[in-house]
Amino acid sequence: MRYSGFRVIKEALTGHKGWTAAWREPDPQPAYDIVIVGGGGHGLATAYYLASKYNQHRVAVIEKGWIGGGNVGRNTTIIRSNYLLDGNEPFYEFSLKLWEGLEQDFNYNAMVSQRGILNLIHSDAQRDAFIRRGNAMILNGADAELLSTAQIKERYPFLNTENARFPIKGGLAQHRGGTVRHDAVAWGYARGADSRGVDIIQNCEVTGFRIENGKCLGVETTKGFIGAGKVGCAVAGSSSRLMSHAGMRLPMESHVLQAFVSEGLKPVLPGVITFGAGHFYVSQSDKGGLVFGGDIDGYNTYAQRGNLPVVEDVCEGGMAIFPMLGRARLLRMWGGIMDMSMDGSPIIDRTHIDGLYFNGGWCYGGFKATPASGYAFAHLLATDTPHDTATAYRFDRFERGLMIDEKGMGNQPNLH
């Protein structure tokens, strides 16, 4: 069923009796050409692009819980492509371009809102770094604008530009950045993939891989063995756990990132704002809640909850630039588990096992990457060659000295 304004009117006039389920709930077939493990944003996007762009229709997505129940439903919904390094920027710009056409492409309202993102500058050194980053963005076809303090005061009058410790000295804006309704991304990709013949199998946990003579033949699941020509894993957060079934150890640790939402407020915040002196980023949802977050907690964990010191740190960062935040009450907070990789950048690559492919290590930047990650992973699965924008995301980059370390923190995952 195609969704359209006409359809809404027709259904409104006929008692909404014509709506059907957005996707099927099939039982698994004995075998598929390609099996994707993980029904999150990246797994569903991979299945969608396999079906829509690479003409692969014997595809299944296997999800241990319900689709969109992991990090795609837990993030702070920000999209942007303001990266510095060559390995990253073309990929994230490709992703932002896919976001711009996404809703028409998969015929689903994902509420893509390019309300702009502003990274605040608090020191001369930071201004130099942001000018360099802005130039790198422009060189890669993205948009970037350096704003003066006066321009920031005019556009964002509520910001505390005179903070004695961290005065606001300007900002780097990307006007094409913004927010997206995160759950709708999972649902839109699921519906798009399902309508093109992909089987989405929920409540089916992968418990192992069947590997013979160095080739992966399929996956063992709680619903039995499912054969596959190729298996693609996209389970960021649980990557080490899943890949340990194939005897692999990965260059990553699992960490928890907390996110927060305030009670609903009238519109106060025109876009996404990030505080550059600490780590704090905030936007306002269409429902009115201020959605914000900060750093990861910083220790290995698989518990989807964090601890209070980080809550305090995040709220201090918010209060520093945004004193009016102190009058709002916190409504909810939650945690999601991140694959924190050794250089802060992801991996989309083949493994040493024939027929087994890996997508993960997204740190806490996976949401914005969803479309390009799915596209690039679909390209890899369908053609066995990396997508043009994802050639740097290889397993062997650590031993070859080709790290993509945006923050320059080295092999210390909790600092990325």
Add this chain to the structure above:
Amino acid sequence: MIIDHPLLGPRDSAEFTYLGDARLLDRPDPQSETAAAEFHDYGYIRDNPAGWHEELWFHEAGDRSWLVVTRNTLTHEIREVRLARDVARERRAKG
């Protein structure tokens, strides 16, 4: 989280900084034939288990000792805290 420091008693985890897997105590032999591969694994590859995990914490805002904390990554429960010095000496004695 409260870390029960062997010398100082229970301390808030916010006083500590976290380094990672306590395997980092076992530095490979740089003279070994396979040193390059071993240092790659030492520097970049982690077990990252869901469950009990021995890890290095540094008491930065306290007595600046390194600790080996055995903590459950699923529940945040802490089972054992030892001075990293003692653990390292013990491992060296075992060879």
